[in-house]
Amino acid sequence: MKREQHIRRLVDYARQGKAKAIMIGAGSIFLTSTFLRTDDLSQPLLIGLGFLGVVPLLVREWKLGTIRSTFNDDATYQRLIRFPFWLTLFGLLVLYALLGWFEIGSPGTSFFLALGVLLLGMFALQRTFDRIILKIEPDYITDRELHRELN
Structure with a gap:
């Protein structure tokens, strides 16, 4: 029963937050595409503005962490439960740093290599986090399980 209540x-x-997140993301994409056609700002800067649509994801990760923190009082669990939020924030900041690097110089293929390492690293860290947290809290609902329940 405990797991079903968590889910x-x-x-x-x-x-509740799905419609708002979709509207903010769509608005961000719309503004970015409008600025790309009308402004003289650089494309990486505008694409960076477009990634502001990730902010609802940060809010979602924080709120999910708050909800999940009520599921277990273990001190290690309480420390680890915010990891997905910090991972998303770190990924966004590194993405902005990569876009800045692309804007300042001409990194060539090393930019795409760094972007690939960022994406694969975040994926690997998320999977490792899931394995560790499931050892501490067997009733933990992973993002993959949550997504499956939403569909």
Whole structure:
């Protein structure tokens, strides 16, 4: 019963914020594409502005961490539960740094290599986090399980 209650709380929150996140993301894409056609700003800077649509993801990760933190009082679990938020924030900041590097110089293929390392590294860290947190809290609902429940 405990796991089903956890899933229900997370699904209820995810459904509430889904429409707002889609609207903010679509608005961000619309503004970015409009500026790309009309402004003289550089393309990487405008694409960086477009990634401001990731901010709802940061808010979602923080809120999901807050909900998940009520599921277990273990000190290690409480410290680790915010990791997805910090990982998303770190990824966004590194992405902006990469876009700045692209804007300042001509990094060539090393830019794409660094971007690939960032994406693969974040994926690997998320999978490792899931394995560790599941050892501490067997009833932990991973993002993959939550996504499956939403569909």
